[in-house]
Amino acid sequence: MSVIGEPIDVWVLFSRYRMQPHSFIWRHRLIKINKINLVHTSKDGSAIFYHFSLSAGNNFYRLKFDNLKLAWFLEAAEEGEQSC
């Protein structure tokens, strides 16, 4: 898994008290999210970070939403063929 830490643009669906990232653009690629596997939060001072662990096809991504900056970041990514 690679640690990325880059700002990204994200399309998000807000429905019934949930925030669901739908797709995002990273390095000129549009990546459509198939499944949100886990969501968790962390804090730093008064900032709350929402971490979304996602699958897009066979690839794994973790997105972070900063509620103070109202900004999205790609925290980590794991793409390509899986090792056995």
Add this chain to the structure above:
Amino acid sequence: MRTILHIDMNSYFATIEQQANPRLHGKPVGVTGGDRESRTVLCTASVEAKKLGVKTGMMLWEAQKICPSITIVPGDSDKYLYCTTKIIDIFKSYTPFLEIFSIDEAFLELPDADINQAATISREIKARIKVEIGEWVTCSVGISYNKLLAKLAGGLQKPDGLVIIADQREALQILDQVELDEVCGIGPRIKQRLLNMGVRDFKTLRRVPEEYLLASFKSYGAILYNMARGIDETPVKPFYLKEEVKSVGHCHTLDRDTADPVDVKQILLKLCELVAYRLRRKQLKGKTIHLWYRSAFTPETAALRLFYDNGMQTTLNQSSSDGWIIFQAAWQIFRQIWDGGKIRMIGISVSGLLPGKPANVSWLPEDHRREILAQTMDKINGKFGDFTLHRGTLLQSVQIRRKPNPFLSDRRFKLL
């Protein structure tokens, strides 16, 4: 008769990581301790890794030697604490008599339920965990009439088990089949002492008179006597009863072994500031300062993988929650006990805790200034993050974050 559930999340941290990243499904995974990637041990191994012989507490190199295909994932304590909070919310919806034993274990007492109803509730809890946390997350549940047997039952079938010990007849049957140290409360030392007495199993233990056990183990002998008979009267300690905090501490594994006193001083000051901040948050002050360090491996100890620890404590004239005062005491201890060799880990804890308020008012203007400075720094750091504002000497210091241990200690209150 009581009805008690023991719920144990299976290979918890590893399972959560596998839930987050499906590419890890079905693979041997090891999660490191302290959210580190090196110079640490495995705090959890996945079910798949355990089947291949990997054990919790192994050094990374040991795990990789046994299982070269293991994927090592750095721990993420925020993730596990968040999931635990959600899991506890599920438990709370069934009973207020909930004891949080650790980050991944809990006891639930169901006063109005019989064994069959408890089994139904257990299946419901398992299903809700799959829906509300993740489909890869499982737990083993033990049901019985006391905590001892509920925990024993829970450990009999892993992962995703549900085992009932309905009465004392069943309890004795199961106790006679398990090893002495499979029961919570009998560790390697007590087991060895029992073996030395010729007690190899619970059947034999039941034949030992209570007076003999009391003479050999003092008051613990009564507990062993009851254990052998499946008797345990300990209550489920409800989560809403906050336990008294006995000490507040921090330790840190250095990124590189060092014998540079400037490096050690910076890290120790940071640890003391963290401890002091936590004391002030809890409105506590402490009088006893305990400092310890772990030496780096030497050629002699490296071969045996033996760590050498050294520590000492001192008592302040007055209780304090001031980081600088705690640091001065800790640094004095360090200078006394340090042999000048390279250090791998250093830790500080403050005990002899008293309420911080009402505080004795000091007439010294510098004490008053320090208190105002600490309050101001706490407000700013509470809003913008740890060490946003800090002493100038810490400008170049390493980042140190609080990491919960699996038994949660003082962070228990943050889950509630």
